[in-house]
Every structure is written in C-alpha cells, then in structure tokens.
Amino acid sequence: MTIIKPLLLAVLVTTALGAQARYNGEDRGRPVMPSEVNAKWQAECGSCHMAYPPGLLPAASWKKVMAGLDKHFGTDASLSAADAQEITRYLTKYPSNRWDSNAAPLRITDGEWFKAKHLKGEIAPEVWKRASVNSPGNCNACHTGAAKGDFNEHNISIPK
Numbered sequence: 001m002t003i004i005k006p007l008l009l010a011v012l013v014t015t016a017l018g019a020q021a022r023y024n025g026e027d028r029g030r031p032v033m034p035s036e037v038n039a040k041w042q043a044e045c046g047s048c049h050m051a052y053p054p055g056l057l058p059a060a061s062w063k064k065v066m067a068g069l070d071k072h073f074g075t076d077a078s079l080s081a082a083d084a085q086e087i088t089r090y091l092t093k094y095p096s097n098r099w100d101s102n103a104a105p106l107r108i109t110d111g112e113w114f115k116a117k118h119l120k121g122e123i124a125p126e127v128w129k130r131a132s133v134n135s136p137g138n139c140n141a142c143h144t145g146a147a148k149g150d151f152n153e154h155n156i157s158i159p160k
C-alpha cells in the first residue's frame with residue numbers, strides 16, 4: 001500500500017498535466033465554438049473585443065460576467081434584461097468543463113492552461129507590450145481563427 005499510493009498519485013498528476021499540455025482548443029472533445037451562433041452574443045459581446053466563444057469559460061464564470069456588465073473590467077457593457085438573459089442562456093449552454101467545479105474565473109487569461117501556454121512559453125515578454133497585441137485577452141491578434149474557436153497552433157501569426 002505504501003508504495004502503491006505515491007505511484008497512483010504520480011500517475012494521476014502526470015495525467016492531469018498531460019491533459020493540460022495537450023489542450024489544442026478542443027474542450028475535452030467538444031469544440032470551443034458550437035455550431036449554434038447567437039446573433040445577439042456576436043453583436044453585443046463582439047463590439048469592444050472579439051466575442052469570446054462559450055467554450056472558453058465555465059458556466060459559473062459566464063453567469064458572473066453577465067451579472068456584472070455594468071462594471072465590466074472598468075467599463076459599462078450593460079444590456080437590457082432580455083438580451084442579457086438570452087446571451088447568458090447561450091453562453092452557459094456550451095461552457096468549458098476544463099476548470100474544476102468550484103472555479104469561476106472572470107478572465108480566460110487567468111486560467112492555468114492559458115498562463116502555461118502563453119506566459120511561460122515561447123512568446124517573448126516584449127510581444128505583450130506591442131500595440132498590435134495590447135492585451136493577452138486579444139486572442140485574435142495572434143490566433144487568426146479565434147473568433148471561430150480555432151486555436152490550432154498552425155493558425156497563429158504573431159503581429160509585428
């Protein structure tokens with residue numbers, strides 16, 4: 001038993017890390033961007049930044065984001081109650097299941113997988129300071145197919 005337990009733990013940890021490292025824009029088998037495209041989500045949530053596909057955050061996160069639109073990252077992104085309800089329904093219908101069940105980050109860029117891929121990897125720190133990139137949340141600056149949920153590493157072009 002004393003030998004098996006640490007072994008089992010090592011296997012579990014390796015599997016978890018492996019799953020994270022292999023992440024390629026698929027949310028454990030589901031696409032990040034569902035085939036259903038909600039027109040209100042696209043128009044309202046795509047006017048200041050790209051409309052982030054539903055599969056990039058867990059449902060609890062989307063609920064929090066949608067409940068706080070009047071104080072949205074220092075700006076007012078308020079909607080009518082009906083529009084907010086429709087968009088919340090859409091976002092929480094196709095959520096990510098990559099976070100553990102009690103995690104509800106407000107930012108995609110707070111995710112450990114995001115940091116591992118972007119902040120500890122091969123992207124030089126000065127890239128993040130370029131006006132063409134501006135913010136880590138500006139996915140489509142580098143991922144040319146981001147708005148369609150395509151984060152494949154072959155479709156990346158770092159802007160100058």
Ligand code: HEC
Pocket residue numbers: 044045046047048049052065069072073075076077087106107108109110135136137138
């Ligand atoms: C009035 C402009 C505006 C509108 C409209 C807007 N946002 Fe944002 N959003 C922002 C700003 C500003 C940030 C912070 C950008 C930064 O720090 O890089 C942000 C950030 C976010 C982030 C975090 C991105 C990250 O860093 O991981 C999410 C998620 C998000 N918005 C979702 C939404 C959703 C959902 C809607 C539609 C209901 C929406 N936004 C509409 C301005 C807006």
Ligand code: HEC
Pocket residue numbers: 022023024025056108109117118121122123127128133135136137138139140141142143151152153156158
């Ligand atoms: C400055 C450019 C840049 C920005 C902005 C950026 N990424 Fe990336 N992203 C990259 C690069 C480069 C890689 C490849 C890193 C590697 O493989 O080590 C990557 C990898 C990824 C991967 C893994 C792809 C794979 O096949 O393994 C995902 C998923 C991803 N990014 C999602 C996002 C999301 C979501 C956003 C916005 C919230 C974002 N990225 C913003 C440059 C960027």
